Amino acid sequence: MFNEEATAKIVDRIWKKDASLWAPDEASFDLIENRLGWLTLPVWLRANLSDLRSRTQQLSKNGWQRIVLLGMGGSSLAATVLKECSIDSRVPFQILDSTHPENVRKISEQQNLGKTLFLVSSKSGTTLETIKLWSHFYGLIRAENSARDCCAGDNFVAITDNGTPLQNLAIEKKFLDCFINPTDVGGRFSALTYSGMLPAALLGLEVESFLESAEREASRCRSPMLDENAGLALGLGIGEQMRAGKNKLTLLLPDQFLSLGDWIEQLVAESSGKAGQGLVPIVNEPWLHPSMYHEDRLFIAVLGSRDKSLRSQCDLLESVGFPVFRSGIDDITGLGGQFFRWEFAVAVACAVIGINPFDEPDVYRSKDETTRALTDMNSATELASTQVIGLGVTDNCFQISMAEDSVDIITSKLRDFFLRANESNYIAILAWVEDDKEYTVALEKLQATLRKAYSVPVVVNFGPRYLHSTGQLHKGGPPTGIFLQLVGSTSSHISIPGSNKTFSDLYEAQAAADFKVLCATGRPVARVKLLKDPHDDASDALGRLTDICRMIELEI
Template identity: 30%
Template sequence: MMPGEETKVTITDGELAAKSAPLVDKLIADQVAGKLAAGDPTLWGPAAESEAAIRLSWTALHRSSRPLIGEIEALRAELHREGIDRVVLAGMGGSSLAPEVITRTEGVPLTVLDTTDPGQVADALAGDLNRTVIVVSSKSGGTVETDSHRRIFAKAFADAGIDAASRIVVVTDPGSPLAELAEAEGYRKVFLADPHVGGRYSALTAFGLVPAGLAGADVARLLDQAAGVAEKLAADGAGNPALTLAAAWGAAHADGAEKVVLADTGSGITGFADWAEQLIAESTGKQGTGLLPVAVDSPGAPGFADAGPDATPVAIGPGTDAAPVATAGPLGAQFLLWEFATAIVGRLLEINPFDQPDVEAAKQAARDLLGDPARLEGGAQPSAADGPVEIFAPAGVSTDGTLAEVLRAFLALAPEHGYLSVQAYLDRLDDASAALLRGELARRSGLQTTFGWGPRFLHSTGQYHKGGHQNGIFLQLTGAPETDLEVPGRPYTLGKLQHAQALGDGQVLTQHGRPVLRLHLTDRAAGLAHLMRAVEEVAG
C-alpha cells in the first residue's frame, strides 16, 4: 500500500466480523471515538482517569507538531553547513522505535542505539565522529541506557578534539533531569516534547520527528498523512477504521485469541510491526490480561498462516487469505490509526492503556545487581555446558542430556496456548542470525513465539511479560562480549549493565512463577551456530 492510498481496516473472516459488529455498535453508541479525539479521560473508568487526563495530547499531534518542522529543517541545514550529516540516535522504546520505522521506510540513514551491547555501541563510535551529531532522546531524562550512550559519546567527541556540547541534540520532557543538564552543559539544541503524551504514543512528537527529520525524512508529509485520517478516526460511525480494528481485537480476545500476529504484506512501510509491538503490549498487557503482539518477518512465517485458536493474524498492507484482519494506509496515518485502536481496545479490556505498572520491577532488579558487584559477577553457576553454551536451567528441566534435550524439556513447560519469548541480549547487527531462532522454535514447538533484542524489549513487551496473560516461557540468550566499554562517571561497564539487565529481568520473571532458561554463549558466533543445530534437533 503506497502513501496516498486510503487508510482502512478490513475484516475478511465472517465469524470474526459477526462477533465484532456488536462491539462496534456499542462503541458508536457510547461515542468513544469522538470523546477520545476530544481528550475525554473518563473513557477507561475512574481508576484510570488521573493518568488518562495527562496522556491524551497525541490525538491532536497532526496539528500541534507543525511548528517542529521549521525547527528541524533549520537545524539540519545548519549542521550540514558544518559538514555534519551523520545522525546517531540514543533512545529506548518510544524514543527509538518510531524514528527507526520512519527512516527505514524512507530509506535515509539513521544509526539507532537502543542497546547496552558494547560491541554494537563500539561500532557506532567507529563511524566518522567529525560528521556525527547524536540525538539523546529520553522522556524521563533518566533512562540508564541513553545516559550511558550520552556519556560515552561525549568522551569520544572530547578525545577527538571535538566540542561535545556542539554535537549533542536533546529531546526530552520539560523539567526533566536531561533538560536541566542540557541547559547547564550548553548542548546544541533542546527540543522539549509535549509532556501529555506517553512514550509509546509519541511517534508524531519531537521524539519521532526530530531524529527522523535530521536524518532526512520528510516529517511534514507524515503529519499530512495523519491529518488526512484524523477526521475519520474521530467519527462515531461504522466507517471508522479504529473502531473496526479495536473491535476485531476485542472480539478475538474474548474468544481466547489473546495474541495478534503481525506480518507486512506489501504496505510500503518497513518495520511497522516492531513499533506496533510496543504500543500494543505495553498498553494492554496488565492485570492478567492483554494482547500479545507477535511480529513475524513475512506472511509465510511460522505462526501466521498456521496461527492457532489463540492468535489472530493481522496483515499490514493488502489482505491475504491467511489474515482475517488487514490494515492499509500510509505511515503517518497508520501511526494514528493504531494508537486510536489500541486506546479503544483498552476500554474493551477494561484496563488503563496509558500506564506500565510492571516495567519498573526489572529496572530496579538491574540497579540492585549493579550495586552489588560481587553478586553480579559471581552469580549462579551454570547447571551444565554443551560446547560454547552454558546452561542455566529453571526448576523442572534436567540438564543431564544434550542442549537439544534441555530445549525439548523446557518447551514442554509451556501451558496449552501459551507462548515462547526469545530474548537476545546480544548485538542485533553482528549477532543478527539470532533472529532466525524465532521461526525455527515456533515451527518446532507449535507455540506462538516472540523475539526481542535485550534490553530493547524491556521497554515494550517487557510490560506484557509480567502484567499480561501468565502463560509465557522465556528463553534468554546472553553472550560474552569480545570487548567492553567503560561508562564515564559510572562504576560499571556497558557489558556489566547488559548482564545486570538480563539477570534482573530473569529474576522478576521467575518471581512471577514463569520458567526462564538462560543460555550463555561463551563464544557468540560458535554459540549461536551450536544453538541453531540443537534447535534443529528438537522434533516438530
C-alpha cells in the same frame, strides 16, 4: 458487537479525554489524563512545523558526516521505522538502542567522530541506557575536541520533556539544541512529536506530508461511523476478538514497511499487556499455511495498492474462518496516518477489554532490579550466578551452560522445559547477544526449529531493547509465555564515565535482573549461557543449541 450509539459514545469519550473509559478508579485518572496529548499532536505539530524546519536547517549547516540517535523504546522506534522505510537520507543515520559493548564499540571506532551529530532522546530524561551512552560519547567527543578548543556539547541535541534532567544537562553542557516535547504524551504514543519528526526532518523526509496524513486520519477518527473511522473499526475489532479469546495478533506487512512491525509491537504489547491480559504481537513470522495456526490468532495486514500477494494471503485466511483486518497505506508519507490510526485503535481496544493503555507497571521492576544489582555487584559474572542461586533451581526457572554442561544434560533440561508448551502458549527467545546480521540469522534458525517442534508462535526479542517494548507484556500480560533467555559474553570492556562499571557490567546486569524478575512473576524461564570464554563465537554456540532442539523435535 457494538451498536451505533455505543460506538458513538466511545469516540465522544475519547475526544473528551474521559479517563474513566479505561479505569474505574479515580486514582488512575490523573495519570491517564496526562497521557492523552497524542490526540491533538497533529494540531501541535502544525503549530511547530515552521520552527522545526528552521531549526533542522540550522543543524544541517554543520556538515555532519553521520547522525546517531541514542534512545530506547518509544524514543527510537518511530525513528527506526522512518529510517528503514526511507530510500535515501541526506546523511548516514544510525540508531543505538543497545548497551551491548560490541554495538557501542562499532560506533565509537568510526572515523572522525567529531563530525557526528548525536540525538539524545528520552521522555523522562533519566533513561538508564540513554544517559550512560551519552556520557560515553560525550567523553569521546570532548577528548577529540580538546586539541581544537571546541565545546563537546556542539555534537549533541536533546529530545525530552520540559523540566527533565536531560533538559538541564543540555543547558549545562551547552548542547547544540534541545527539542521539548509535550509532557502529556507517553513514549509509545510519541511518533508525531519531535521523537519521530526531528529524525524524519534530518533524514530529508517531508514532514508536512506526514503531518497532512496524520491530520486526515485524526479527522476521520472523530467520526462515530465505522465505515468512516478506520481507527475505531480496527480497535473495536481487536477488542471483540480479544473477548473471544484471540490474543495472538499476527502482523502481515509488505517488505517496504517491515520495520513498522517493531513500532506496532511496542504499542500493542506495552499498552495491553498487564493485569493478566494482553495481546501478544507476532512480528516477522514466516508465512504458514492456515492449517498451522491455532484458533487464538487474529491477523492485521498493512496493505499497499500493489501488495497482491498479501491480499491473497488475507483472502485465504478469511476463507478458513480467521479474523483478518486490513489497514491501507500508499507510500511512506502515509506513515503519519498509520501512527495515529494504530494509536487510536489501541486506545479503543483497551477500552473494550477494560485495560489502562497508558501505564506500564511492570517495566520498572527490571529497571529497579538492574540499578540495585549494579550498586551491589562486584562483577557481572558474580551477579548472574548469585541471581540464579538466590532464586533456587526449579523446573520452572533454571540456568544451563553450553560450555560447561554436557549435551545430555542440556537436552534433558530443555526437553522437560518445553513439554509445557500447548496451543495457548508462545515462546519468546530473549537474546542477550550482539544485534547484528550473523546472530540474527542464527536466531532465525533456532526460532524456526522451535516453531516446527512445538507448533506455537516463537518471537525473538533482543535485550535490552525488549525491556522497553514487550517486557511489560512478558511480565504483566497473560501467563502464556515460555521464555528462553540466551546470554552471550563480550571481550570488549568499555568503561562508563563517572562509574567503576563497564558496559559489559551494565549489559549483563540487565540480563540477570530481567531473569530474576521473570522468575519472581512465576514465568517459566530457561537461561542458557552460551559462552564461558568471551573470545569464543556465540553464533557457533547458537548453532549447537539449535541442533539440540532439532534432536528434541525428532523425538516428539
